[in-house]
Amino acid sequence: MAVSDDTGISLDELRLAARNHGMPLEALRSAITPVGLHYLLVHFDVPFVDPDSWRLEIDGAVERPMSLSLIDVRRRPEVELTATMECAGNGRALLEPRPISQPWVTEAVGTAHWGGVSLGALLREAVPADSAVDVVFTGLDRGRDGGVEQQYARSLSLLDAMEGGAVLAYDMNGAPLPAQHGFPLRLVVPGWYGMTNVKWLMEITVLEEPFTGYQMAPGYRFRQTEEEEGRPVTRMRPRSLMAPPGMPDFLTRERIVDGDDVLLEGRAWSGTAPIARVEVSDDGGETWAPAEIERDLDDRWAWVGWRFRWRPPAAGAFTLCCRATNERGETQPLEPEWNLGGYENNAVQRVSVTVR
Amino acid sequence: MAVSDDTGISLDELRLAARNHGMPLEALRSAITPVGLHYLLVHFDVPFVDPDSWRLEIDGAVERPMSLSLIDVRRRPEVELTATMECAGNGRALLEPRPISQPWVTEAVGTAHWGGVSLGALLREAVPADSAVDVVFTGLDRGRDGGVEQQYARSLSLLDAMEGGAVLAYDMNGAPLPAQHGFPLRLVVPGWYGMTNVKWLMEITVLEEPFTGYQMAPGYRFRQTEEEEGRPVTRMRPRSLMAPPGMPDFLTRERIVDGDDVLLEGRAWSGTAPIARVEVSDDGGETWAPAEIERDLDDRWAWVGWRFRWRPPAAGAFTLCCRATNERGETQPLEPEWNLGGYENNAVQRVSVTVR
Numbered sequence: 001m002a003v004s005d006d007t008g009i010s011l012d013e014l015r016l017a018a019r020n021h022g023m024p025l026e027a028l029r030s031a032i033t034p035v036g037l038h039y040l041l042v043h044f045d046v047p048f049v050d051p052d053s054w055r056l057e058i059d060g061a062v063e064r065p066m067s068l069s070l071i072d073v074r075r076r077p078e079v080e081l082t083a084t085m086e087c088a089g090n091g092r093a094l095l096e097p098r099p100i101s102q103p104w105v106t107e108a109v110g111t112a113h114w115g116g117v118s119l120g121a122l123l124r125e126a127v128p129a130d131s132a133v134d135v136v137f138t139g140l141d142r143g144r145d146g147g148v149e150q151q152y153a154r155s156l157s158l159l160d161a162m163e164g165g166a167v168l169a170y171d172m173n174g175a176p177l178p179a180q181h182g183f184p185l186r187l188v189v190p191g192w193y194g195m196t197n198v199k200w201l202m203e204i205t206v207l208e209e210p211f212t213g214y215q216m217a218p219g220y221r222f223r224q225t226e227e228e229e230g231r232p233v234t235r236m237r238p239r240s241l242m243a244p245p246g247m248p249d250f251l252t253r254e255r256i257v258d259g260d261d262v263l264l265e266g267r268a269w270s271g272t273a274p275i276a277r278v279e280v281s282d283d284g285g286e287t288w289a290p291a292e293i294e295r296d297l298d299d300r301w302a303w304v305g306w307r308f309r310w311r312p313p314a315a316g317a318f319t320l321c322c323r324a325t326n327e328r329g330e331t332q333p334l335e336p337e338w339n340l341g342g343y344e345n346n347a348v349q350r351v352s353v354t355v356r
Numbered sequence: 357m358a359v360s361d362d363t364g365i366s367l368d369e370l371r372l373a374a375r376n377h378g379m380p381l382e383a384l385r386s387a388i389t390p391v392g393l394h395y396l397l398v399h400f401d402v403p404f405v406d407p408d409s410w411r412l413e414i415d416g417a418v419e420r421p422m423s424l425s426l427i428d429v430r431r432r433p434e435v436e437l438t439a440t441m442e443c444a445g446n447g448r449a450l451l452e453p454r455p456i457s458q459p460w461v462t463e464a465v466g467t468a469h470w471g472g473v474s475l476g477a478l479l480r481e482a483v484p485a486d487s488a489v490d491v492v493f494t495g496l497d498r499g500r501d502g503g504v505e506q507q508y509a510r511s512l513s514l515l516d517a518m519e520g521g522a523v524l525a526y527d528m529n530g531a532p533l534p535a536q537h538g539f540p541l542r543l544v545v546p547g548w549y550g551m552t553n554v555k556w557l558m559e560i561t562v563l564e565e566p567f568t569g570y571q572m573a574p575g576y577r578f579r580q581t582e583e584e585e586g587r588p589v590t591r592m593r594p595r596s597l598m599a600p601p602g603m604p605d606f607l608t609r610e611r612i613v614d615g616d617d618v619l620l621e622g623r624a625w626s627g628t629a630p631i632a633r634v635e636v637s638d639d640g641g642e643t644w645a646p647a648e649i650e651r652d653l654d655d656r657w658a659w660v661g662w663r664f665r666w667r668p669p670a671a672g673a674f675t676l677c678c679r680a681t682n683e684r685g686e687t688q689p690l691e692p693e694w695n696l697g698g699y700e701n702n703a704v705q706r707v708s709v710t711v712r
Contacts, residue, residue, distance in 0.1 A: 005366065005367065006362070006364050006365070006366060007365050007366060007367055007370055008362050009362070009363050009365040009370060010361065010362060010363060011361065011363055011449070011461070012607055012608045012609065013607075014363055014365060014373065014449055014459055014461060015461050015609050016607070016609070017370065017373040017374060017459075018373060018377065018378040018459075018460060018461045018462075018463055018464075019377070019378060019380045019381075019463065019609075020377070021374065021375070021376070021377030021396075022374040022375060024375045024398060024401070024402055024536070025375075026401040026402050026404075027402065029404060030404070034534055034535055034536070035391075035392055035534075036391055036392035036396075036534050036536055036537075037402075037534075037535070037536055040377075040392075042380060043606055044603060044604050044606065045380070045382040045600075045603070045604055046380055046382050046383065046393075048382075048385060048386070093367070093370055100607070101607065103370055103373075103374075104374060105367070105370060105371050105374045107374055107375065108374075142603050143603045143604045143605065143606055144603065144604070144605045144606065144612060145605070145606040145607075146606075149603075149612075178390060178391075178392050178393075179390055179393070180380070180390070180392055180393055181392075244401075247400060247401070247498050247499045247500065247505075248400050248401055248499045248500070249499065249500045249501070250399055250400065250499055250500065250501040250502075251368055251369075251372070251456070251457065251501075252368045253368065253371050253372070253375075256500060256505075
């Protein structure tokens, strides 16, 4: 059994790891992630919102500002969306040196079926000014981040907000949002990393100049140094994960696999273009063989399933990997692209198995 | 802002911390913990069970062995129970030296309303032999722990099983158990630490000799050395937690508090005797003042609420603590009692706040 190195995790980071949670990887066998297993990251505290007094304000550079109750929102035509959502910091703890923040390993992902109203339709009701450029989404969650006191807020360009298929969701997997997933209303922008999907929405503000809030910059920028401006983190890079086969060791999570015909299965997703193929390796990424793709969810924004019948060439230790490629030819690297915030790490997963 | 020391957490332990999750402490404001926020520890993998083919076997030293379908179980009279459940390893990561395992800080707890059948009534149907001493509960979850391959299994004495108020639960907070909490059936033994409450139950076996499975010994023994036999970990020590006031800093979770009249609130529980009192300190445990107790759940096995109106004597930094004492006079210590497995750490919680 390999003894892992000290990660250097601080008690502060461990507190974040104990509060927030990834999706146990065996849940990759479910097309739709059961609610309590969907990954969860809460920047500040979960606000417990009284739905009767809650209002959504739509304001700023719009012709018709609106103040909507939850009943007003639910009265509008319902749209549905099945979307895979991954935290931008997924895989952060595997970078070296390790960026200091929520220390995700590989499991900060999930797929949900969302019900709500079309963001584009609601904005069209409000009639944005011709000069509008950005739309800001502000949540009820408040705290300090990087020394700055703030409500959690993120923006989209007017074009992404109007045409990106975004939903203001009040239902998750057929039931009202749980408190921790943004009750009573959250933004869901298909294909984007998780930080985009503002929870506990209280205000949508149309701006005539670019939004410069903390969570847009310095937050969620892909850059190598503090001095660099970097580029914004937006859509999910292609990624695949495997449900680890066989049975686990409690502490190491290493797998023990029996038999000479092992079904490997998992999921793959990409926010930039549909998944084209998934490949599997049993030698740590030296050689690859194609997996069978199963498009079992009828939504371009949901992950696809994949399967591979593995015939272990012998007993002993193997490092299984999977690798997704999208229709643009973007593929998962063997090694991550290091960056200051620890974002967008889509390096291939490695699963240690012992075949007996 | 305090910079925390390196915890020495390994990547293996971090993987456990990313899979399993505590209850975000702001959920202490809810008497019943919303399902996705209840703490969760899964020893091996979550089994996803087909309820139609699932059976519960009741066998061993009984006059009438039984094999029950889920419908058979649900057809029996329903009993309900509201119980607080805490992981025996809660607080493990705060021990020095730190025992290697799931690295909980303070939040591995939750309270649920369970619906199911009485374990005692079901055992009476099966008629245990006069010579019976132990009852073993075996789950469908399988893996390796401490080098031993096993189904997860724990036992109770026949007396605790018959008379301890235990429930075989199929509902949690009014809905069928979620997969991760033991669907379709789990054991709930009120007042005991979490490892007792075997999930994904497949078999109940009555034994005429003491059960010696891994999870009874060496697992879950309170001892100082590997050589020592130690005593079994059983009922929850008295403990209280505070919902951290004000707003958090993202990374450190330290609190920023405004005002000169701050409502502090939290919960307290004990598996050995009812909670008698809760006290609060704003100087790290040097001086204490009594909190007001609110028994808002009608069950001896559920936590009680507590409240304290705090008037900060000045602006600046404070360390808030709370301390519960039960009717036996057992109280929370300022420093934990170190042990090899990192169990039963009920030392007082410390919450760093800055009053402005």
